[in-house]
Every structure is written in C-alpha cells, then in structure tokens.
Amino acid sequence: GENVEQHPSTLSVQEGDSAVIKCTYSDSASNYFPWYKQELGKGPQLIIDIRSNVGEKKDQRIAVTLNKTAKHFSLHITETQPEDSAVYFCAAMTGGSYIPTFGRGTSLIVHP
Amino acid sequence: DTAVSQTPKYLVTQMGNDKSIKCEQNLGHDTMYWYKQDSKKFLKIMFSYNNKELIINETVPNRFSPKSPDKAHLNLHINSLELGDSAVYFCASSQDPGVRGGGGYTFGSGTRLTVV
Numbered sequence: 001g002e003n004v005e006q007h008p009s010t011l012s013v014q015e016g017d018s019a020v021i022k023c024t025y026s027d028s029a030s031n032y033f034p035w036y037k038q039e040l041g042k043g044p045q046l047i048i049d050i051r052s053n054v055g056e057k058k059d060q061r062i063a064v065t066l067n068k069t070a071k072h073f074s075l076h077i078t079e080t081q082p083e084d085s086a087v088y089f090c091a092a093m094t095g096g097s098y099i100p101t102f103g104r105g106t107s108l109i110v111h112p
Numbered sequence: 113d114t115a116v117s118q119t120p121k122y123l124v125t126q127m128g129n130d131k132s133i134k135c136e137q138n139l140g141h142d143t144m145y146w147y148k149q150d151s152k153k154f155l156k157i158m159f160s161y162n163n164k165e166l167i168i169n170e171t172v173p174n175r176f177s178p179k180s181p182d183k184a185h186l187n188l189h190i191n192s193l194e195l196g197d198s199a200v201y202f203c204a205s206s207q208d209p210g211v212r213g214g215g216g217y218t219f220g221s222g223t224r225l226t227v228v
Contacts, residue, residue, distance in 0.1 A: 034217075043202050043220050044202070098143055104154055105153045
C-alpha cells in the first residue's frame, strides 16, 4: 500500500520568513495530493491540492510543488504570519480511491 | 452555513456506557467518513459510506457501528466504551474521486471523546 513520509514534524519560524514542508510517497499510481491545515480545536481544512498532471500550483502565499519522478511534493508558505501556526498534513491518493494516505503532520509555529 | 457539522463537540462519559455522535453535511457530497485522531494527531480512517452504502470498514472493534439514514447523515454509535476510545473523532465528506475536482475532504470540527 501507499506510504507517505512527512518532514519535519515541527517547524519554528519567525514572522515574515518562509516555511517549507516536504512529503514523499511510495505508490507511483498516486495522482492527487491535497494539503490540510488543522488549527487548534478545529478539523483539518483543505488549503491547496495538486494533481499529477501539474508540477506547481500557487494560491496567494502558499504553493505546492510536485516531482513525480522523485515521488515527492512540498508545501511552501511565504511571508509567514502568526495565524499560519497550525498542524499541516500532506496526503496522497490514487485515482478512484476514496481514502488518502495521510502524513503524520507538521506542527508549524510562527513567532511574532 | 456549516458545511459538515457534528455533535456534540465534547463528550465525557464513563467506561461501559454507550454513546452516539451525529454528523450532517449540506454540500451534496455522496461520500462520508469517520476518522479517529489520536493524541499524536495521526488521522486513521474508520468507516466510509457512499450513498448510504458502507464501502470502507477498517479494522475497528465491532463496538463501533456507523449508520447512514441518508447520504447527508452519518452517525457513529459506540457501545461499551473503553478508556482507549478516548480521542477526537472527525466526520468528513467528499465528492466522488472520479468526479472532476473530486477527492478533497471537508471535515467537521470534531468531537472530543473522553472516557473516564
């Protein structure tokens, strides 16, 4: 089955810095890669996703890149703000599958 | 408008009791899920229903029984609660992955279950 590794488990940055979270996956059939943000006391929220026919996708301060050959994808947050502090989960899904394989999460702390 | 709503938000109960968690989605999604999040934040799939039919049933004790009266509702009933059941339970919904743009989940805000 699919295996998703996520690093780092904790990331601490100063406000205004950039943050990068990296994930690797094992199943070359995976073709959909969502990222979720979970704030304290809330459910995970889909913030950006990428499909395997695209190498990069941006939405304001966040971007995701995908390298299918190396089987890794990354979340990039620029100009971090304290409200970006949360746990971020990456996930990988194969076509037609209902269930993603989640990474174990990265706790991002942005210091004012 | 809350897209996926689950109740209650907090549930404290004694070992051996039976409890239910309710979930409703107003997104028109065909598929709903129950996830368990442990203290280390790991998200583990428990069940999935598509149009009221059970499609995923992971290795979960049979004390847990999901029920879907219609495609907008998926409830979770837990019998004979144990200390190890303490966790946060999330309901979620999604469009079918075969639908253009489908696959991503909308999660509820969670139910924190504490068994004492």
